[in-house]
Amino acid sequence: MNKKKILLIMPDAHMHTIKFGFISKSLREAPLTLTTLAAMVDESRFEIRIVDESIDDIPADYEPDLVGISILTGTACRGYKVADHFRAKNIPVVLGGPHVTVLPDEAQQHADTTVIGMAEITWGLLLDDFLENNLQKRYEDDDKSKSTILRVPQPRVDLQRRSGYTVPNTVQATRGCKHRCDFCSVSALYPKVFQRPIDDIIRDIKAQKGSRLVFNDVSLVDDVEYAKELFTALKPLKKTWGGLATIEVAQNDELLDLMRDSGCQYLLIGFESFNQKSLKKIGKGFNKIKFYKEAMENLHARDISIQGTMVFGFDDDDTDVFKETVERAEELKIDIPRYSIYTPYPGTPLYKRLEKENRIISTNWEDYDTMHVVYQPLGMSVEELYRGFKWAYRETFQVKNIMKRLELKPNFNTVINVVGNLTYKMFINRLYNDPRFEFPNGYVDRRPIIRTSH
Secondary structure (H helix, E strand, C coil), X not given: CCCEEEEEEECCCCCCEEEECCEEEEEEECCCHHHXXXXXXXXXXXXXXXXXXXXXXXXXXXXXXXXXXXXXXXXXXXXXXXXXXXXXXXXXXXXXXXXXXXXXXXHHCCCCEEEECCHHHHXXXXXXXXXXXXXCCEEECCCCCCXXXXXXXXXXXXXXXXXXXXXXXXXXXXXXXXXCCCCCCHHHHXXXXXXXXXXXXXXHHHHCCCCEEEECCCCCCCCHHHHHHHHHHHHHHCCEEEEEECHHHHHCHHHHHHHXXXXXXXXXXXXXXXXXXXXXXXXXXXXXXXXXXXXXXXXXXXXXXXXXXXXXXXCCCCCCHHHHHHHHHHHHCCCEEXXXXXXXXXXXXXXXXXXXXXXECCCCHHHXXXXXXXXXXXXXCHHXXXXXXXXXXXXXXXXXXXXXXXXXXXXXXXXXXXXXXXXXXXXXXXXXXXXXXXXXXXXXXXXXXXXXXX
């Protein structure tokens, strides 16, 4: 029997990529979606190939029998174009991912079939139906069990170009989040929090080359006892790692010590705002501004570097927020500040509220990247919000301000912090010169789907 060829694609979002001539390198960690789905493919029946468009072109010399595309909101426009391209060649296309889950009817216009929810649950059935020429229009995750145990196979990282990522070793321990921030789509996608067996996680880590890894969980330490068990198991592996956490982690000295001892070198923490009223309104009242300084001191005392995220455009923000935020980030000595614009992703409570208030001004999914204004703010104009966002980046990453924030020590954290800050300086040049970030919005993606030559 001739094997059917499957091509899995993650569309490019034009973000977080540095190009060196013809070579692209992603500044983010290697994604797990495609490698996990590839691991569930029976190689006796299928030939599988994966492409992350952020680092590689869709091959011109590969003729698939089935195309699967995983779509985020920010990649929806590109993903639909890629889907339309293959469907025009009579190649069936499957669309899945977060955006498809929350807007399945929109996605269905560009697909032969859509996958709603966690694809791991329906992927095997879909492939069986494909071989029998019986693809259904929609496959929906119908997991109604009370189980919160998540079992997935060891990802096929051998199919991924490691050199394309700053951090090629990615691991996931949990899926979902116990919090309900109004701008976050995680709770819309996962109504409960799933945890993987610790043994499975350690198995995946041992299978990866190199000593550095990143956890892509949205909040790795929500369940403190589970986190302690994980870090205890991780400790003997002598790895160094980074991940995401809420500011609450800095209040638990025992957990912090265990994280440090297990190899934690950096965390991404969402500070979001220095206005407690705003934090409460967005569902993040558990962030206590009065504790921010002590939290940073606790983390730095253990040589854990912090990438801290701040958001502009909350309803209580006015034009003073940009200068105030930049100053507070400097005072707290946040190693690598990151700014974003309040963005109402489809399916979130924020989107529903702003839509009801008639404040959504764009549904061009190209602009849903937290770096464009897609709604009408209350305390300033659209242009004031966008200009202030860009100004905050430029001001924060001036060399003199970088040096004020960073405490240079003879350890690897200094390397992380310096490289991180210099990378954002490069990003700022793009922010001010790339047509994609011109005001007003209106960028149109005219890149070809298949590139036969450079």
